[in-house]
Amino acid sequence: MAGSNPNAKPMNLTLKVWRQKNRAAAGQVVDYNVRDISPDMSFLEMLDVLNEDLLRKGDDPVAFDHDCREGICGSCNLFINGRAHGPESGTTTCQLHMRKFSDGDTIVIEPWRANSFPVNKDLSVDRSAFDRIIQAGGYVSVNTGGAPDGNEIPIPKEIADRAFEAATCIGCGACVAACKNASAMLFVSAKVSQLALLPQGHVERATRVENMVAQMDIEGFGACTNIGSCAAECPVGISLENIALLNREFLTAKASSNNLS
């Protein structure tokens, strides 16, 4: 295999995995041993090995979310050894490799913990609260008419870059998982910033932030206490500047919008 280390020794690990049959059931941590794990495997491939073992024994495999396995979809939400997406910063679980662990390690694997993210089964959580926040205003309405020319609307490079940085949010929910208050402020701030910075987003600017923050509160996420763990654990490096921008947008909208209710 290209890029693999021929001297890397296979590892034996003890896994402590959260098992929960369904939403209503009480869960518990169950211990498993996995053997001959290649250091070149990704964390999810290691879980694939565990699941193959479980299937061979006729046991129920561990449910976990995953999709692209390329670090761009934001599905692989695992809380590993007390950290969102594991011990590496700036990475998703699928991009975390077993070479970051040592032979004989015990690894604790849990789902995201937030009342707004109910556990479906085992390590798989329901993040549709994020979808409802987006539906509340995280879009630009498209009106019919002729397609505008490219670059018709001048946008300074610096602004475009900042909007793009905010737009890199993959909605994985690590910010909520890492936050002591299970707050979704970093997610919401990235989505608000991305659109508030661009001229196309200005039309719905005030109603967007009002509605998205209202939905965020309805979903039951906590409030931000500026501890910064969200930004530290964010796999794509969304910065706290976005939360300040969100607060500014919110205040400005509340003070200036025509919405009296």
Next chain:
Amino acid sequence: MSWISKTFSSSIGRKIIMALTGLFLCSFLVVHLIGNLQLFKDDGGAAFNIYSHFMGTNPLIRTLEWGLVLGFGFHIYEALILTRRNQAARGIGYVESRPSQNSSWQSRNMGLLGTIILVFLLVHLYNFFWRARFGDLDPDINNNDDLYTLVVSSFHQWWYVLLYVLAQVALCYHLIHGFRSAFQTVGLNHRKYTPAIKIFGYVFSVVVCAGFAAMPLYFYFFK
């Protein structure tokens, strides 16, 4: 006017109240510290007693005093509401959690630090404010209430000095996170100014708290 109540009952609205009242209380700390520096004046407390008489009787100060009560009241009330909301947001906690790898201790323990400060504040108010305002202090040479003598005798009790110093350590950590955090919450995060706000907040916290802690220590060890 439901938009106003909606604004300030939203999570961000409540945080903004926390931030603004917090900064207001910081301004109180500055005034309180500067005034109390007169304790160090070697005149048997004459200047300090004139000052405390002024603070207790001046109508403007007495009016602003209510602003201070409201400032503390809102800060504590919003803290309770937000803390309950935040705790409710995570019903089931993690089996294994290592928050020290991504955040500072003081930022995660503002409620604990605030509670220590509140306990101190109640003791402090009872011992000095309550007795100066409603108690029966002996007059000093200028016929002002002799609060100075009460301060000196209080600061000769070791447990009292210990409580004060511990409270100032708690206040210092509370301010180190709170000061910079307040600016972030009201939306002031800018790459030009935020580094300066952070440094200023740190220096402010240490200087103010060291100044307050110096008072009981000075009287206990040197007077």
